[in-house]
Amino acid sequence: MIKVLLVDDESWNRDIVRTFGSWEELGMEVAAEAEDGIEALRYMQELRPQIVITDMRMPGADGVTLMNQLHQHYPAVKIIVISGYDDFKYAQNALRYGAVDYLLKPIDPKELNAVLHKCRQELEAASREPDSLGLDMDVSFSLTACKQRLRVHFNELHVDGVAAALQEVRRELERNGVTQSGTLHQVARELLLLLRELMRSNALEEDGQIAQITPDVLASCANTADFLMKQYAYNLELLVKQRKFKNKLNLDEIRQYIEHHFAEAVTLEGLARAFFVSKEYLSKVFKQEYGRGVTDYILHLRMEQAKTWLADERIPIKTVAEMSGYEDVAYFYRVFKKYYGIAPGEMRKNTQV
Known part of the structure; x- marks a missing residue:
């Protein structure tokens, strides 16, 4: 059952x-x-x-x-x-x-x-996948930093960054002497789940393809890393074609992308690279269209969402910070107070009055 x-x-x-x-x-x-x-x-x-x-x-x-x-x-x-x-x-x-x-x-x-x-x-x-075993929490935890880097590099179409992150996974596995196919299967499965998530968030769910994990993939750390690189590279190439060969820059698409990813490490430089324009041009036309620069727009979204979540006292302030894209709670406090002129805790008290 x-x-x-x-x-x-x-x-x-x-x-x-x-x-x-x-x-x-x-x-x-x-x-x-x-x-x-x-x-x-x-x-x-x-x-x-x-x-x-x-x-x-x-x-x-x-x-x-x-x-x-x-x-x-x-x-x-x-x-x-x-x-x-x-x-x-x-x-x-x-x-x-x-x-x-x-x-x-x-x-x-x-x-x-x-x-x-x-x-x-x-x-x-x-x-039904080969060698499907229970999850090892230590393996999952060890992949956390890699997943964060892969998410940023994929969204910014940074092929070399994706390759470097996956090669680091391979080196870490080899340093730890991993030979068990069960562990390699877990690594492959978790990073493919991440790839599916990235494909969905970039509208690639229908066009993209992900191959099945086979015994050959689990034969060695190198095989697993090479398999993952091929899956990420193939779907990155599809995303590049989707973005690069459009007739003109679609600012509404960029705005929607920002609104979907504002809690991640979105930057002007990364957006410019992801949508194949110069950061100077993107900054100029985005501000003309929406009245705010890209960086200010991202900050505005984060602060507005944070303010909304703070109104619910059941949501811990640390969680509000994380959901708004700030892992460092102290930094979140500083940014929030600079933006609103009041600390998050004070804002919460005022909304409860």
């Missing part, structure tokens, strides 16, 4: 999901229920569920915090987000952590079971 974990601080919401799910028909069971992200992570270690259905707004460790941890340490787990209509933007940003889908409250039984069926199909497909 496929194990499912329900995460919601309100028991009646969990009751609804448990009642509406066609568990037996889908070959699933609700293995446990948690009231917040911390309790959910304990169940992840104890029970190893394959599907997590989580609400977004919970006291303590909320849905974003939970999804961040699942994304890092349990990347193969299927996540379904439950969100109220007013939380849509909040949930939408959280989906960058790899959720299968989101469901709006009140939950429609047909939609719930359709998403569960989709999860089952994906899990069955993954189980």
